[in-house]
Amino acid sequence: MRYVRHGDTYVIRFEDDEVVPDRLLELLAAESVTAGSLTGIGALRSVRIAYFDTDRREYLDMQVDEQLEVLALVGNVAVYQDQPLVHAHVTLGRRDGTTLGGHLRWGIVRPTLEVYLRVIPGRVERAIDPEYGLPSLDLKDRR
Amino acid sequence: MRYVRHGDTYVIRFEDDEVVPDRLLELLAAESVTAGSLTGIGALRSVRIAYFDTDRREYLDMQVDEQLEVLALVGNVAVYQDQPLVHAHVTLGRRDGTTLGGHLRWGIVRPTLEVYLRVIPGRVERAIDPEYGLPSLDLKDRR
């Protein structure tokens, strides 16, 4: 992973065999990022995505060991239990142009993934939502 | 819906049964947002998407009553007839990882939808495009 910061934005390049979003946590910790928004494109050679079953309150995981284009990585950064947490969803393209996607558990990059992370001033927290048991954005103002 | 503003960004959390993008219009009106760009991820329990038939100049709507991951919500905010208007497209993930998507008419959130709305200074307007009858971005400079 290589990165550079310009203004409020980290331009990040993942390389062969690096794991997203885990690898990103190092940057977030080192740079003390406590809120942000990100998008990315690139490709993965293996991925684990998940679908949240709201009735059973659990994620159903699916692993795909196949070279896939990352058509859209969309996510955000918040703080959960004093650590940065990346929540990201991914849309993936197969060799024949068809797509699949879900909540991103992990992806192994090949050959590159380009992530643009915009830092948001301040701190956004997550806390467990008692209804579903998920670490949800803990925003104080309800409208 | 809960939200907080940090810098130029609204971090917004939709909760069970809230309707997107309608619910967002309240925030936009209350906060006088006249231009912006947004991305989001989360999940919906029901959605109506549309495909624009350019020959017939009309949208074909499709309703899907199924729990779906929001893989990518991408959209923008402009002013149309003196009211804020959200134009958004959505990519959705099914239980089996396959995807569908279209122009977002409405979606009913379950259990959460996380939207990051970046406010753009100034005002962007929409006006009806005479060729297609759609409220299109009304930008003065043609290049």
Added chain:
Amino acid sequence: MRYVRHGDTYVIRFEDDEVVPDRLLELLAAESVTAGSLTGIGALRSVRIAYFDTDRREYLDMQVDEQLEVLALVGNVAVYQDQPLVHAHVTLGRRDGTTLGGHLRWGIVRPTLEVYLRVIPGRVERAIDPEYGLPSLDLKDRR
């Protein structure tokens, strides 16, 4: 193509028969944009997408001559060989709501494509990656 700049953001509207991302290069050159991040939604009447075959180190192209919704255009701007280069991936929606996508070679707009390009201060360069032969983000700091 019409566009306006507000703050760090170009709001861009492509119109019938304009080609993306080629047409965007004129704006980037005229406005001396050397780094940026973009998202877009709209529709195309024809598109060429590509999938990178990592073993053969070459792109497999696929052309689709069909009216398609642009569900998510995600990309970035960097400088390669002293010229601006747009790297973008696209997720597309068909009439029946199913999707396809890949690396965007070119798309012909119909009736509109709305692109929000956020300029990043500074300059981001690309250079050929010797392993894959792709113009990759040339970021100095490895972590």
